[in-house]
């Protein structure tokens with residue numbers, strides 16, 4: 276359910292992977308300052324990160340993917356679709372952002388039937404910065420705002436289709452009804468999905484003071500890393516709003532890839548912090564979605 280005070284991002288406003296299961300525990304030690312972490316990362320290289328914990332809970336071990344300072348010029352074409360909610364129609368809310376569950380399932384089927392392959396954040400990073408190959412007809416599915424739909428509807432559908440997705444979470448809403456809990460966020464992560472940061476409070480970052488901006492991007496990153504037990508290196512701008520100061524803050528926080536709501540489907544190693552996306556609303560059809568991806 277859409278919170279009365281919440282305005283989802285999107286065109287309505289502006290229009291390793293080594294996965295090793297390690298011992299860990301929820302909520303202990305931010306990855307960015309945990310004394311027990313052994314991550315060592317240099318520009319463009321990664322090593323698995325291991326965070327030691329006291330209680331045994333399984334976490335993925337995910338590297339901090341850090342873009343090199345001066346990467347070779349490289350572009351790839353990976354349409355990044357943006358969904359918000361997949362739910363039966365409620366009485367209130369921004370209905371255009373709520374895709375019917377049957378439609379969503381049919382859209383995934385259509386993408387599959389047309390030969391599209393979903394890719395992870397790491398796969399896109401490797402393509403952009405290491406020149407590694409992508410599958411044929413690559414596409415990324417992103418879901419904004421961290422509604423409980425992510426775990427109740429979207430994850431089962433993605434699994435059914437053997438697809439992966441990226442879930443952009445608002446860390447300040449984790450304790451609110453209708454939004455993902457910390458445990459559910461970990462469940463997405465353990466299922467092989469990407470969890471990216473979508474700020475702490477989903478405000479327009481361009482309107483903030485420097486200190487507020489830092490809290491929204493650094494504080495939120497730390498919160499999400501505490502939940503996941505591994506680095507978070509991808510970010511989605513609330514409302515798609517960004518400017519030079521926001522990009523600078525996102526880069527300083529340690530994000531390597533950041534997503535806008537600007538239309539398009541070309542990613543460039545020169546601008547990994549302004550990756551375009553394609554909004555998918557309630558009125559989209561199967562054929563329309565395939566056309567959107569194919570013509571982007």
Ligand SMILES: [Zn+2]
Pocket residue numbers: 282283284285419420473477512513514
């Ligand atoms: Zn949003």
